[in-house]
Amino acid sequence: MSTSKDGTSIAYDKVGAGPAVVVVNGALSARSSSTELAQLLAPRFTVYSYDRRGRGDSADTKPYSVQREIEDLEAVIDAAGGSAFVYGKSSGASLALEAASSLGVKVKKLALYEAPYSEAEGAAREWREFRSRFDALLAADRRADAVTAFMKFVGAPDEAIAGMKSSPAWPGMIAMAPTLAYDNAILGEDRSVPVRTAAKIKANTLVMDGGASLKTMPFMRATADKLGKAVPNAQRRTIEGQGHDVNSKALTPALLEFFN
Known part of the structure; x- marks a missing residue:
């Protein structure tokens, strides 16, 4: 357990031996979602998987701000020795990007x-409309409806959402809805x-x-290309055959090569 600057307790797991790697998960994910990736990286690295605030075993101090989440990640990096490699997926990648732009050498x-x-x-109009609907649902404490609205917005088919609602994971997703x-x-x-934030990394x-x-979320390719150009010391890579929910075994070789 580490403590963020505002006193929030941030829970993390640590596995492996070697240089530190911190894994930053995306939406509706607790640290357990990165267990397989951590095990695959563990022979070469010490992997820190943490619960972002409001998820799993981490606390949640209000009011929220992106800066507080950056400080949470910084607290885990400090627990790892003061600097670390950082891997972020989905919105966790966005958080990792924001953190890297402000934490300097702490992100190696x-x-x-x-x-x-x-x-x-x-996309911008659709995003604003979605956030307005979502915020209204959350304000009314309609958590199941809020999670459903989110899943539909990101393109999950109705049958997949129905499967989630009948799965053991659904109560945990409802608990994390505010996040x-x-x-x-x-x-x-x-x-x-x-791009301005990316340029500071x-x-x-x-x-x-x-x-x-490229077939299911074609904007991801354009986004990755633009980020690759905006970050001064960046390289681009496509993990062939993978969608947004990337398979850890397919991802690991790229991370091993890059972090080596």
Whole structure:
């Protein structure tokens, strides 16, 4: 357990031996979702998987701000010795990007997988409309409806959502529903690629997307390309055959090569 600057307790797991790697998960994910990836990286690295605030065993101090989440990640990095490699997925990639731009040398290298910014035609309008609906549902404490609205917005088919609702994971998703507002805040008012923030990153950076996402989420390719150009010391890589929910076994070779 580490403690953030505002006193929030941040829970984390530590496994492996070697240089530190901190894993930053995306929406509706507790630290347990990165267990397989951590085990695959553990022979070469000490992997820190943590619960972002409001999730799992971490506390949640109000009011929320993106800066508080950056401080949470910084607290885990400090627990890892003061500097670390950082890998972020989805909105976790967006948080990792924001953190790397402000934490300087504490982030030794940065790996990003499908940060979900979108500058596709109409995306900004759709984003604002979604956030308005979502915020209203959350304000009314209609958590199940809020999670459903989020899943539909990100493209989950009705049958997949029905499967989630009947699965053992659903109560945990409902419990984490308020944190979706945090993920939304990290992506900004219009969900555009934060080129000015990206330009401040000093760390060598690996920007990744999945080959299969080109069909299901075509904006991910354009976003990754733009981030790859905006970050000064970045390289681009596509993990072939993978969608947004990237398979850890497919991802690990890229991370091992980059963090080596």
